[in-house]
Amino acid sequence: AQSVTQLDSHVSVSEGTPVLLRCNYSSSYSPSLFWYVQHPNKGLQLLLKYTSAATLVKGINGFEAEFKKSETSFHLTKPSAHMSDAAEYFCVVSDGPLNTGKLIFGQGTTLQVKP
Amino acid sequence: NAGVTQTPKFRILKIGQSMTLQCTQDMNHNYMYWYRQDPGMGLKLIYYSVGAGITDKGEVPNGYNVSRSTTEDFPLRLELAAPSQTSVYFCASRPQGLSYEQYFGPGTRLTVT
Numbered sequence A: 001a002q003s004v005t006q007l008d009s010h011v012s013v014s015e016g017t018p019v020l021l022r023c024n025y026s027s028s029y030s031p032s033l034f035w036y037v038q039h040p041n042k043g044l045q046l047l048l049k050y051t052s053a054a055t056l057v058k059g060i061n062g063f064e065a066e067f068k069k070s071e072t073s074f075h076l077t078k079p080s081a082h083m084s085d086a087a088e089y090f091c092v093v094s095d096g097p098l099n100t101g102k103l104i105f106g107q108g109t110t111l112q113v114k115p
Numbered sequence B: 001n002a003g004v005t006q007t008p009k010f011r012i013l014k015i016g017q018s019m020t021l022q023c024t025q026d027m028n029h030n031y032m033y034w035y036r037q038d039p040g041m042g043l044k045l046i047y048y049s050v051g052a053g054i055t056d057k058g059e060v061p062n063g064y065n066v067s068r069s070t071t072e073d074f075p076l077r078l079e080l081a082a083p084s085q086t087s088v089y090f091c092a093s094r095p096q097g098l099s100y101e102q103y104f105g106p107g108t109r110l111t112v113t
Helices: none
Strands: A003-006 A010-014 A019-021 A023-026 A033-038 A044-050 A056-058 A064-068 A073-078 A087-094 A103-105 A109-114 B004-007 B010-013 B019-025 B031-037 B043-051 B054-057 B064-066 B076-078 B087-094 B108-112
Touching (some): A019 A109, A023 A033, A033 A064, A033 A073, A044 A056, A044 A064, A044 A073, A073 A087, A103 B043
Parallel strands (some): B010 B108
Antiparallel strands (some): A003 A023, A033 A044, A033 A087, B019 B076, B087 B108
């Protein structure tokens, strides 16, 4: 069965410093992986997705993630944090073609950005 | 396109009451999903549908029912509301194909007291 673990429940950075949100996954086949962002009291917005093309995936707002099969990781990074990046971030894996593409969510990482 | 729309945005129910959460998408997507999000947690799948007339249970279906009579609509029914159903409910949809990216509605915040 597929699963996803977000290694940090809370990350705090200063504005202008790099962001690293860590995610490990478990999958019995080549997975589709996503990062979604949720701003307070808002819905979920797709940041980026990996679907077996390039291992380095670029998303919106300067975020990117690298798929590392050997480490079963899909960490999210951004070179320079902005105040508007403060939000909840979810790493998500799809249960893929054998089923109905259901998404399995991690617990979430709260990103705090300090001025 | 409006995308995925959900009504109502907020609702307070008394224990034992019933209600239907509405979800509509205008993207002609085959697949639709209902999730709940409890405080500090990720989303958990309640029910999903792969097309009109076809629904199936997700991870946490107890206390809920769904129907899918059209491609556009996927309502979620709570028959006997309980405090444990206090949550934020998200509807999502996706097209046929191998992308698996889902498009989410804005959510319904439900409180049962």
